[in-house]
Amino acid sequence: MDEGREARVSVRRLVPPLFIAVLLTAAPCLAAGGSVGTKWNTTGIVKMAVTPNYATGYGTVKAVFGTQPAPAPGPGASYQGGAVDFGNVVQGSDYLYKYAAHLNVYTNASSFIVYAEGSADFTGTGSNTGNVLPINQSIYWLPSVNGTSQTDANTGFSSSTPFQKTSQPGSAYNNPAITYTTTPSPIYVSPIGGTVDLYYDFQLKLPSTA
Numbered sequence: 001m002d003e004g005r006e007a008r009v010s011v012r013r014l015v016p017p018l019f020i021a022v023l024l025t026a027a028p029c030l031a032a033g034g035s036v037g038t039k040w041n042t043t044g045i046v047k048m049a050v051t052p053n054y055a056t057g058y059g060t061v062k063a064v065f066g067t068q069p070a071p072a073p074g075p076g077a078s079y080q081g082g083a084v085d086f087g088n089v090v091q092g093s094d095y096l097y098k099y100a101a102h103l104n105v106y107t108n109a110s111s112f113i114v115y116a117e118g119s120a121d122f123t124g125t126g127s128n129t130g131n132v133l134p135i136n137q138s139i140y141w142l143p144s145v146n147g148t149s150q151t152d153a154n155t156g157f158s159s160s161t162p163f164q165k166t167s168q169p170g171s172a173y174n175n176p177a178i179t180y181t182t183t184p185s186p187i188y189v190s191p192i193g194g195t196v197d198l199y200y201d202f203q204l205k206l207p208s209t210a
Contacts, residue, residue, distance in 0.1 A: 047106040052084050053077050054102035054199070055147020060086045063094040063156020071098050084202060092208040096156040099147050100202040105188075106195045114188040114198065116141045117166045133207070136162040140203040141187060152201065160203045161185050 053059075056079065059071030074087030084100045105114065122138055124131035140160035144152050188198055 045106070045108045046112070049104045051080055051102040051104075053079055053082060053099060055099040055152075057147065057152070058099035059097065060089070060204075061096045061098060061156060062090075063096065068155055073097075086204050089204060089206060091206050093206055094156045095204045095206075096154055096158070097202040097204070098152050098154070099144060099199075100141075101200045102146075103198040103200070104195070105190075105198070107193050109193045111192060112190045113186045114190075116161070116163050116187045116200075118163045119166060121165060131209075135165045137207075138205060139163050140205065141200050142203065143187075144199040144201040146197070146199055154201050156203065158201075158203075160201075161187070 053073065057071055058079070059073030059077065061069055061071050072087060074083075074085030076083040076085035077087075084097055086095055086097060089095055103114070105112070118135045118139070121135050122133040123129075140162050142154060142158055142160035144154060187200070188196070190196060
């Protein structure tokens, strides 16, 4: 009986409470040298949270040589919220948006891949109606840091990767789908499941015809 009790205690410590009752009925067998097999199905879980403007010092920096200007976000931006708002920009210029987005991913999958995508190109309004800027020639992403223990060293000249368009306006909202013209480079490939925190800056590159 002492051996049986020790087996039961070790089982209680090692398995989730949901399975204790099942395994305890076989505890005397474990003490006698037997074995128990248990099978169950696990539902796939994927949870994601995106936090824009995730660290202090967020905002738009125009690409210049030498000392970098202080970040100046647009009016739609707010600390750990709002939008990634570049504010007023000038055609023919490049910009970096510091601390643009923090992406937290949790999954019980064995591995996963994260892509950066957009649903439409940029289109002009008012006197610019009819002008179109392809998303993959205008807005780019590049890895950043957490903004607390690490300082963002990116500038408007840092190398970056374009966002890719996935579908036309309208269909993206009514029937979401990933149909790339060109499959983009993943922003992250996880060799294992679990939790991961990813941090990114954005770049805006405007042609002289913008």
